Amino acid sequence: MSLIKYNNFSFRYKKNETYQLNTINLKIEQNKFILLAGATGSGKTTLIRSMNGLIPQFYAGFYKGSVEVNGKDTVETPIPDLSTEVGIVFQNPENQLISMNVEHEIAFGMENLGVPREEMNKKIKEVIQLTEIEHLLDRAPFELSGGEQQRVAIASILVLEPQVLILDEPSSLLDPMMAKKIIKLLKKIQTEKGTTIIISEHRMDLVIPVADEIILISEGKILEHDTKDNVINKDNFQNQIINKPVIYSIFNQLKKEKLYNEKIPTSILATIKYLKSLN
Numbered sequence: 068m069s070l071i072k073y074n075n076f077s078f079r080y081k082k083n084e085t086y087q088l089n090t091i092n093l094k095i096e097q098n099k100f101i102l103l104a105g106a107t108g109s110g111k112t113t114l115i116r117s118m119n120g121l122i123p124q125f126y127a128g129f130y131k132g133s134v135e136v137n138g139k140d141t142v143e144t145p146i147p148d149l150s151t152e153v154g155i156v157f158q159n160p161e162n163q164l165i166s167m168n169v170e171h172e173i174a175f176g177m178e179n180l181g182v183p184r185e186e187m188n189k190k191i192k193e194v195i196q197l198t199e200i201e202h203l204l205d206r207a208p209f210e211l212s213g214g215e216q217q218r219v220a221i222a223s224i225l226v227l228e229p230q231v232l233i234l235d236e237p238s239s240l241l242d243p244m245m246a247k248k249i250i251k252l253l254k255k256i257q258t259e260k261g262t263t264i265i266i267s268e269h270r271m272d273l274v275i276p277v278a279d280e281i282i283l284i285s286e287g288k289i290l291e292h293d294t295k296d297n298v299i300n301k302d303n304f305q306n307q308i309i310n311k312p313v314i315y316s317i318f319n320q321l322k323k324e325k326l327y328n329e330k331i332p333t334s335i336l337a338t339i340k341y342l343k344s345l346n
């Protein structure tokens with residue numbers, strides 16, 4: 068069974084006349100690292116909001132069709148029940164962190180769920196090791212750097228053991244080094260826990276190397292959803308995504324000129340292997 072399943076789902080915000088999500092049919096499976104790509108305003112954040120019931124329960128609007136999380140309808144199931152299965156870190160994690168210290172921030176969700184103290188301590192220990200924030204436990208979340216806040220937000224969601232962890236443009240507030248570290252952490256979470264990671268991100272060069280699949284969205288419609296190798300070779304990806312690594316454009320042009328007729332290599336190693344094979 069898919070973790071998240073869309074059935075002809077459309078949505079428009081109350082004030083808008085056109086649909087911001089248009090007839091979405093999408094299946095999200097377990098243990099995948101998924102890049103959500105699309106131009107600004109294409110509907111990435113809106114799609115993310117519909118993955119745990121915030122749309123249409125929290126954001127007012129009109130919808131058609133349905134979305135299921137583990138078989139639970141996102142209209143009928145209370146948001147807290149959905150958000151423990153599909154956790155979202157929003158673009159500005161500062162607004163999401165509410166406690167006076169990091170340890171309490173991480174414990175907060177479990178306290179609400181009535182998790183016994185001993186089990187709580189065990190889980191907190193595990194996530195602080197995984198996210199490498201041991202040294203921040205006594206600090207106030209609002210005093211931390213963007214990258215540190217990002218880690219704390221991830222830890223506070225991860226501790227609830229969601230099957231899907233979604234990040235909306237995590238690196239927009241981070242420098243490239245910090246962004247790379249966060250992506251590495253997310254890959255580690257997928258590998259160690261089998262969590263599906265969905266990440267909306269303009270810095271393709273950082274995410275593509277670790278991604279399994281790409282979802283390409285344009286004007287509220289899913290144009291492509293497939294393995295990254297397949298999507299990168301599609302005209303839709305080549306035409307819609309202007310900030311892609313330049314090497315893809317080079318190979319795409321070579322394909323057009325019939326000088327190259329295989330799949331565009333998606334890693335540095337694969338590119339070098341091909342270049343070496345030329346002589």
Ligand SMILES: Nc1ncnc2c1ncn2[C@@H]1O[C@H](COP(=O)(O)OP(=O)(O)OP(=O)(O)O)[C@@H](O)[C@H]1O
Pocket residue numbers: 080081082083087105106107108109110111112113114126
């Ligand atoms: N709360 C809202 N109320 C009304 N319209 C909204 C709201 N949030 C987003 N929209 C509109 O929905 C469309 C999709 O916006 P969305 O934020 O999902 O795009 P995005 O792909 O995340 O863009 P970006 O890359 O800039 O973050 C846009 O036309 C936007 O103006």
Ligand SMILES: [Mg+2]
Pocket residue numbers: 111112113235
């Ligand atoms: Mg957005």
